[in-house]
Amino acid sequence: MKQETLRVTAIHPVSQRGQVKTGDCASTGAVDARAGALPVEREGYLARRYACRYAHVVTMLSAFPADPVEVTSSEAALTRFLHGLPGIDKVGAESRAAMLGTRSIKKDAKAFAIDLAISMIDLTTLEGADTPGKVRSLCAKALHPDPSEPGTPRPAAICVYPDLVAEAKRALGAAPVNVASVATAFPSGRAALDIKLADVASAVAAGADEIDMVIDRGAFLSGRYRQVFDEIVAVKAACARPDGEAAHLKVILETGELSTYDNVRRASWLAMLAGADFIKTSTGKVGTNATLPVTLVMLEAVRDFRAATGRQIGVKPAGGIRTTKDAMKYLVLVNETAGQDWLTPDWFRLGASSLLNDLLMQRHKLATGRYSGPDYVTVD
Amino acid sequence: MSETRLAVNKTYKLYIGGAFPRSESGRVYAVTDTKDRPLANAPRGTRKDARDAVVAARKAYPGWSGATAFNRGQVLYRVAEMLEGRREQFADEVSAAEGVGRNKALASVDAAVDRWVWYAGWTDKLAQVAGGANPVAGPYANWTTPEATGVVAVLAPRKSSLLGLTSVLAPVVATGNTAVVLASEQAPLPALAFAEVLAVSDVPGGVVNLLSGPLAEVAPWLAAHQDVNAIDLAGASHTAGVASVRDLEIAAADNLKRVLRPEAKEPDWTADPGVGRMLAFTEARTVWHPTGN
Numbered sequence: 061m062k063q064e065t066l067r068v069t070a071i072h073p074v075s076q077r078g079q080v081k082t083g084d085c086a087s088t089g090a091v092d093a094r095a096g097a098l099p100v101e102r103e104g105y106l107a108r109r110y111a112c113r114y115a116h117v118v119t120m121l122s123a124f125p126a127d128p129v130e131v132t133s134s135e136a137a138l139t140r141f142l143h144g145l146p147g148i149d150k151v152g153a154e155s156r157a158a159m160l161g162t163r164s165i166k167k168d169a170k171a172f173a174i175d176l177a178i179s180m181i182d183l184t185t186l187e188g189a190d191t192p193g194k195v196r197s198l199c200a201k202a203l204h205p206d207p208s209e210p211g212t213p214r215p216a217a218i219c220v221y222p223d224l225v226a227e228a229k230r231a232l233g234a235a236p237v238n239v240a241s242v243a244t245a246f247p248s249g250r251a252a253l254d255i256k257l258a259d260v261a262s263a264v265a266a267g268a269d270e271i272d273m274v275i276d277r278g279a280f281l282s283g284r285y286r287q288v289f290d291e292i293v294a295v296k297a298a299c300a301r302p303d304g305e306a307a308h309l310k311v312i313l314e315t316g317e318l319s320t321y322d323n324v325r326r327a328s329w330l331a332m333l334a335g336a337d338f339i340k341t342s343t344g345k346v347g348t349n350a351t352l353p354v355t356l357v358m359l360e361a362v363r364d365f366r367a368a369t370g371r372q373i374g375v376k377p378a379g380g381i382r383t384t385k386d387a388m389k390y391l392v393l394v395n396e397t398a399g400q401d402w403l404t405p406d407w408f409r410l411g412a413s414s415l416l417n418d419l420l421m422q423r424h425k426l427a428t429g430r431y432s433g434p435d436y437v438t439v440d
Numbered sequence: 441m442s443e444t445r446l447a448v449n450k451t452y453k454l455y456i457g458g459a460f461p462r463s464e465s466g467r468v469y470a471v472t473d474t475k476d477r478p479l480a481n482a483p484r485g486t487r488k489d490a491r492d493a494v495v496a497a498r499k500a501y502p503g504w505s506g507a508t509a510f511n512r513g514q515v516l517y518r519v520a521e522m523l524e525g526r527r528e529q530f531a532d533e534v535s536a537a538e539g540v541g542r543n544k545a546l547a548s549v550d551a552a553v554d555r556w557v558w559y560a561g562w563t564d565k566l567a568q569v570a571g572g573a574n575p576v577a578g579p580y581a582n583w584t585t586p587e588a589t590g591v592v593a594v595l596a597p598r599k600s601s602l603l604g605l606t607s608v609l610a611p612v613v614a615t616g617n618t619a620v621v622l623a624s625e626q627a628p629l630p631a632l633a634f635a636e637v638l639a640v641s642d643v644p645g646g647v648v649n650l651l652s653g654p655l656a657e658v659a660p661w662l663a664a665h666q667d668v669n670a671i672d673l674a675g676a677s678h679t680a681g682v683a684s685v686r687d688l689e690i691a692a693a694d695n696l697k698r699v700l701r702p703e704a705k706e707p708d709w710t711a712d713p714g715v716g717r718m719l720a721f722t723e724a725r726t727v728w729h730p731t732g733n
Contacts, residue, residue, distance in 0.1 A: 424666075429664075430661070430664035430665060430666060430691075430694070431487075431491055431494070431661065431664070431665045431666060431667065432666045432667070433494075433498070433665070433666040433667025433668075434498070434667065435666065435667065436666060
C-alpha cells in the first residue's frame with residue numbers, strides 16, 4: 061500500500077511537467093548507475109526511477125497540437141498524429157493492471173463499490189434469440205434489481221438491438237434508466253455507410269438514449285483512419301434528435317481485433333477526436349473481450365484527452381466481466397488511472413449481463429452475513 | 441551408499457472442482473497422530489474455500505445428477521478399483537491417523553473399498569426399492585422415484601478417517617448429489633489423500649470437493665450457505681458452540697436445508713449401512729402420465 065502511494069505521487073509531478081523524453085530516462089539511467097556513489101536525494105531519485113519505469117504507461121501528451129482540427133484535416137495528418145502517439149510498454153501496462161487488481165477491498169468500501177458497480181452497469185442482452193418478452197423482463201430487473209431490497213441502486217442503462225429499443229422504452233417508462241442500442245451493423249460493422257446510418261437513425265427514432273456503434277476494424281487495420289473518422293462523425297450526426305438533443309455516442313473499438321495496445325491507443329484517440337462521448341472496448345462477440353490492460357490504456361487516453369482538450373470522455377469495458385471481483389478491479393483501475401471524476405455512471409460503464417446477479421449475491425452476503433446462491437436472484 | 445536420502449514430504453492440499461489448490465488463506469495447521477507426534481501439515485481451509493467448493497459443486501451438479509444411474513455406478517466402482525490399488529498406502533495413512541495397528545487399518549481400508557462397491561451397485565437399484573408405481577383413481581400411470589437433492593455439505597466423522605468418510609460420502613454421490621466434504625479436523629490426512637483417488641477415478645471435477653480445516657471456522661458457513669441444499673452433521677460437535685449440532689441446525693433452517701442429525705456417539709461404521717443415508721438426501725418425484733383415451 062505504501063509503495064503504491066509512493067508510485068502515484070512519484071508519477072504526478074512528471075505528468076504535470078509533460079511528456080517524459082527518452083533523454084530523461086537515459087540520464088536517470090545514469091543516475092541509477094551512480095546511485096551508490098553519489099549522494100542522490102532519495103525521493104527525487106525514486107520519482108525519476110518510477111517515472112522512467114512507467115513512462116510509456118503514464119506519458120502525458122503535452123505535445124498534443126492545440127488545434128484538433130488540424131490533425132484531422134487530412135488522411136496524412138491523421139496518420140502522422142496517430143502514429144506519433146507514444147508506444148505502449150506492454151509489460152508495464154500488464155503488470156500495472158495486474159498489480160492494481162490485487163487491491164483488497166472489504167466491508168464498507170466493498171459495500172460502496174458494489175452499489176457503485178451496480179449503478180454503472182449497462183444491462184445487456186444481445187442475442188439473436190432476444191424476444192420482446194426477454195427485453196421486458198430485463199427492464200423489470202433494471203427497475204427492481206432486488207425486490208427484497210428496495211434500496212438497491214438501478215443499473216445505468218439497458219442495452220439491446222435497435223428493433224427492441226421501442227419495447228425497452230415502453231417497459232422502462234419514465235424511470236431514470238437509459239436505453240442504449242447497438243447499431244451500425246453490430247457486431248461486425250460490415251455494411252455500407254448509408255445502411256449503418258439508417259440503423260442508427262431507426263434506433264434514435266425509436267427513442268434510444270445512447271448509441272453503441274462499432275468502428276470499421278478492416279479500415280482501421282489497413283490504415284484508412286480518415287474513413288473510420290468520417291464514419292464516426294457521420295454516425296454522431298445521425299444521433300441528433302429533432303428536439304435538438306442527441307443520443308450519446310459510444311464507440312466500440314473491438315480491442316480484441318486490434319491486436320496491439322498501440323492500436324488501442326490510436327483507435328481511442330481517433331474515436332475521441334471524431335466526437336465520441338464514450339469509448340467502449342468490445343462487442344462481446346469475439347474471443348477476447350474487455351481486459352484490464354486494455355481498459356488501462358483507454359483510461360489513460362481519456363485522461364490525456366481531457367488534459368489536452370478539456371473535453372471529458374467516458375469509458376465502457378464490456379464483455380467477460382462476470383464477478384464482483386472483476387468489477388472492483390475495474391473500479392480501482394478507474395480511480396488510479398483517470399481519477400475520481402470518472403467514478404460515476406456518467407463517465408464509466410460496465411457492459412455486462414451476468415455481473416448484476418453476482419453483485420446482488422454479494423450484496424445479500426454483506427447484508428445477511430451468509431453466502432447467497434443463484435436460487436435467490438433471477439434467471440436471465 | 442551410506443548417504444542419508446533427503447526426506448520427500450508430501451504437501452497435502454484441498455480438492456476443489458477437480459483441482460488441488462492450497463487454502464486461499466495460505467495457512468496450514470499441524471496434524472498429529474493420536475500420541476501428539478507430528479504427521480504433516482494440512483491446509484487450514486476457510487469460509488472462502490468452502491464458498492469456492494460450493495460453487496464448484498453447483499457447477500458439477502447438472503452433469504452428475506443428469507448422468508444415468510448405471511454410469512454413476514460405474515464411476516463409483518472405479519473409485520473402489522483405484523482405492524484397492526493403493527490399499528497399502530491407505531493402511532499406513534489410517535494407521536497413523538487413527539492410532540490403530542496395521543492389520544486393523546488394513547481391514548478398515550478393505551471395508552472402505554467394499555463399501556464403494558456396495559454403493560456402486562445401489563445407484564441403479566435404489567429407485568426400485570424406494571420408488572414405485574402408485575395406484576391412482578384415474579386413467580393415469582403414476583410413479584414415484586427418488587431424485588438427488590442438490591449440493592450436500594458433509595461434515596465427515598471425526599474418528600473414522602477413511603471408512604467413516606466413505607460411509608457418509610458414497611451415499612450422497614451415489615444418488616446424484618454433489619458434495620462438499622469437510623474432513624475430520626483431527627485426522628484429515630487419509631481424506632486428503634483419498635482426493636487423489638477420486639481425481640483418477642472418472643469422478644467429474646466438482647462432484648466431490650474435500651476441505652480440511654477447523655470445524656468451528658468452516659462448518660457454520662456451510663450450514664448457513666443459501667446454495668447448499670442439505671447437510672450431513674456426522675462430524676458436528678456434541679458440546680455447545682458454533683459447530684454444535686444445535687447451532688448448525690439453526691443456521692441450516694434458514695433456507696430449509698435437509699439436515700441429517702448424527703447419532704449421539706460415532707457409530708460402528710463396519711455395520712451394514714442400509715439405504716437410510718442415501719434416502720436422506722433424495723427428493724421423491726412423482727410423475728402422472730395419462731393412459732388410454
